Amino acid sequence: MASVNxxxxxxxxxxxTLHKKDAISGYMFIAPALISFLVFVLYPVIASFVISGFNWxxxxxxxxIGLENYKTLFNDPVFIESLKNTFKxxxxxxxxxxxxxxxxxxxxxxxxxxxxxxxTMFYLPVMTPMVVCALLFVWIYxxxxxxxxxxxxxxxISAIGWLSDKRISLxxxxxxxVWKHSGYNMLILLSALQGIPDSLYEAAAxxxxxxxxxxxxxxxxxxxxSMYFVVLTSVIDAFQVFTEVFIMTKGGPGYSTHTVSYxxxxxxxxxxxxxxxxAMAVVMFIIILxxxxxxxxxxxxxxxxxx
Amino acid sequence: xxxxxxIFLVLALTLSLTTACSSSAPETSKTPETPVATxxxxxxxxxGYEASKGLSGKISFxxxxxxxxxxxxxxxxxxxxxxxxxxxxxxxxxxxxxxTKLQTLAASKTLxxxxxxxxxxxxxxxxxxxxxxxxxxxxxxxxxxxGMFDGALDYGxxxxxxxxxxxxxxxxxxxxxxxxxxxxxxxxxxxxxxxxDYMKLSGExxxxxxxxxxxxxxxxxxxxxxxxxxxxxxxxxxxxDGKSNISDPNAVKGLKVQADLIxxxxxxxPGTTGESExxxxxxxxxxxxxxGRWVVPSFINxxxxxxxxxxxxxxxTRVSPFITAxxxxxxxxxxxxxxxxxxxxxxxxxxxxxxxxxxxxVPLYEELITDKNILAEPAEAFIAxxxxxxxxxxxxxxxxxxxxxxxxxxxxxxxxxxEGSQTIEQAAANIDKKANxxxxx
Numbered sequence: 001m002a003s004v005n006x007x008x009x010x011x012x013x014x015x016x017t018l019h020k021k022d023a024i025s026g027y028m029f030i031a032p033a034l035i036s037f038l039v040f041v042l043y044p045v046i047a048s049f050v051i052s053g054f055n056w057x058x059x060x061x062x063x064x065i066g067l068e069n070y071k072t073l074f075n076d077p078v079f080i081e082s083l084k085n086t087f088k089x090x091x092x093x094x095x096x097x098x099x100x101x102x103x104x105x106x107x108x109x110x111x112x113x114x115x116x117x118x119x120t121m122f123y124l125p126v127m128t129p130m131v132v133c134a135l136l137f138v139w140i141y142x143x144x145x146x147x148x149x150x151x152x153x154x155x156x157i158s159a160i161g162w163l164s165d166k167r168i169s170l171x172x173x174x175x176x177x178v179w180k181h182s183g184y185n186m187l188i189l190l191s192a193l194q195g196i197p198d199s200l201y202e203a204a205a206x207x208x209x210x211x212x213x214x215x216x217x218x219x220x221x222x223x224x225x226s227m228y229f230v231v232l233t234s235v236i237d238a239f240q241v242f243t244e245v246f247i248m249t250k251g252g253p254g255y256s257t258h259t260v261s262y263x264x265x266x267x268x269x270x271x272x273x274x275x276x277x278x279a280m281a282v283v284m285f286i287i288i289l290x291x292x293x294x295x296x297x298x299x300x301x302x303x304x305x306x307x
Numbered sequence: 308x309x310x311x312x313x314i315f316l317v318l319a320l321t322l323s324l325t326t327a328c329s330s331s332a333p334e335t336s337k338t339p340e341t342p343v344a345t346x347x348x349x350x351x352x353x354x355g356y357e358a359s360k361g362l363s364g365k366i367s368f369x370x371x372x373x374x375x376x377x378x379x380x381x382x383x384x385x386x387x388x389x390x391x392x393x394x395x396x397x398x399x400x401x402x403x404x405x406x407t408k409l410q411t412l413a414a415s416k417t418l419x420x421x422x423x424x425x426x427x428x429x430x431x432x433x434x435x436x437x438x439x440x441x442x443x444x445x446x447x448x449x450x451x452x453x454g455m456f457d458g459a460l461d462y463g464x465x466x467x468x469x470x471x472x473x474x475x476x477x478x479x480x481x482x483x484x485x486x487x488x489x490x491x492x493x494x495x496x497x498x499x500x501x502x503x504d505y506m507k508l509s510g511e512x513x514x515x516x517x518x519x520x521x522x523x524x525x526x527x528x529x530x531x532x533x534x535x536x537x538x539x540x541x542x543x544x545x546x547x548d549g550k551s552n553i554s555d556p557n558a559v560k561g562l563k564v565q566a567d568l569i570x571x572x573x574x575x576x577p578g579t580t581g582e583s584e585x586x587x588x589x590x591x592x593x594x595x596x597x598x599g600r601w602v603v604p605s606f607i608n609x610x611x612x613x614x615x616x617x618x619x620x621x622x623x624t625r626v627s628p629f630i631t632a633x634x635x636x637x638x639x640x641x642x643x644x645x646x647x648x649x650x651x652x653x654x655x656x657x658x659x660x661x662x663x664x665x666x667x668x669v670p671l672y673e674e675l676i677t678d679k680n681i682l683a684e685p686a687e688a689f690i691a692x693x694x695x696x697x698x699x700x701x702x703x704x705x706x707x708x709x710x711x712x713x714x715x716x717x718x719x720x721x722x723x724x725x726e727g728s729q730t731i732e733q734a735a736a737n738i739d740k741k742a743n744x745x746x747x748x
Contacts, residue, residue: 025310028314028317029317031317032317057431057435058410058411058413058414059410059413059414059431059432059434059435059437060434060435076745138578142578142583143575143576143578144520144575144583144587144592145583145586145587145590145592153519158518158519159519161576161726163578164576164578164722164725164726165726166723166726166728251719252718252719252722253719253722253723253725253726254719254720254722254723254726254728255719266715269406269407269410270406270711270712270715271709271711271712271715272410272431272711
């Protein structure tokens, strides 16, 4: 009996043409994102590496100086101070931000009437531009007539220099940033919490599980993939903190809130040292890359995926 | 059909990404319509009117300032376009981050035809070859420099070449809350008051209740005009032979007055933006406030008490820092003739009537400074400061091209003094060390 050869050259050609067409369609769909990545991300990154080897003030002619910018950088006390402040910021901001987001997410996961309203309220600061939030908090934190010191005065607490005292200025900015960003992380963790099957809770309830054990043994392990994402993105964002510092303190008092991003901006656009600023950008790129790889190595082991 | 729609959508998306990157370079040498000849108004005080006849094209004009200023310059542009109907002026108003935008435009070779530049940026832009030499412009429009205060043009020069022209200026004076003085039974200070008088009055006018200061005698800013005033009024050579010299005893003496006002509780520690100090005066919590002319429109519109301005207290002498914005013409502009003509209109008596009417700044012309139609109240203190405007150390420091970074070093060290973690002597030593090792090698 004659059989149909399904692998005939005609069919093969037809399959390849279809495959090619599918591939072309796919590439066309990702083209906008790919082009914008190449133009707005990859090209500037490569340009930063190149420009960091030049003495260039954006207005004048670039002059090749090799690794001089890097040598100057590691002998620049303001850069060292900025780097320390940036690490301080990451250490203060990231754990606090994630803890707050997790607590809010756990609260928003409760089946209460009107919970949607509260979820919206917690997310509202995320939708507000950072510049607006920062300006608002400049006035809230104002030593003389800020609302915070006004409230404290009712408890006989003398006026605190929230942004003018170098010991607490960075923490004050971090508090504002946590308030602004916690809604975003809350949303991610909340969706992870809501993805946990009820059958697990029912089974655990039969065993008489306490709420604390429910949190530790069921909720936290199962939201680990989302938690991993939240920690990773929070750390990367924290290293690049800029807007809050630029609006609220301009790096002061002294250099107490000088972060690398702010110092980079000042060198690039105020002091006319674009090459030097690019060297800082390259150093930050390497630091963030190393930290992310270490984080990935440590956290990935603990991430459990629900099968 | 589906595939065609997909292809169209993808192309549309890709195109939408690039529309934001389009150049905003001004069109030049455009002839919109045949210009209608206008008759010269009788009250026009502008010597560039004859030269404007026959001019046509479009220029872009970039400036900073608050919303009052934006409107003033919009009115100025409208008036110029009425007189020179063949010319269109595009107003590029940049309220914040002006220099970031200006430098980015310069780097992308799309600098506006005419733009503002503060005195601290002239050298940097001159070295980059971005500004046209305006010597010929001054010769063609002599009224620009006729009657200008001696030395004013120096703030627009670099290496002896006139690259830009100051459009107006502000000096620093002391704003006085007259109601507070009347309530305390203290007479308003006069021109011959001293730093010691200032310290004494600040103490007398500070009120404390239940451990909180309810009224401050004064306020100070961590701003170059304040430092220059305090140091300059003790004749301090704070910048000498190309080096920072803030450790000079007279400079320290002057800055110590500023620091002691805060240390004694007579003034609040300055904020980073300066807006809170302006606001404290407006809401009537400060008796005396040193600042420039730029606060006058806000004070006129928002203060609900009687106020005036007097000269800054003197030390062993008196100086007043020269704070200005220069007007420059893009060296690559293809409409330099139009730009020069527009510049001449800006600095004419008619033009200055538009921009100075709100009280925002002071004219640079001796004849105009006493004209009440140009320099609105408070006028007397500003007229008096015109006799000693300028500080030679300021001019020398500006000429290094490192003014911005030098400012940052001074500001950072002084902020630590104001919050109490170092003395003026320590700050001065740190400033000189940092500045002379890194900037003025």
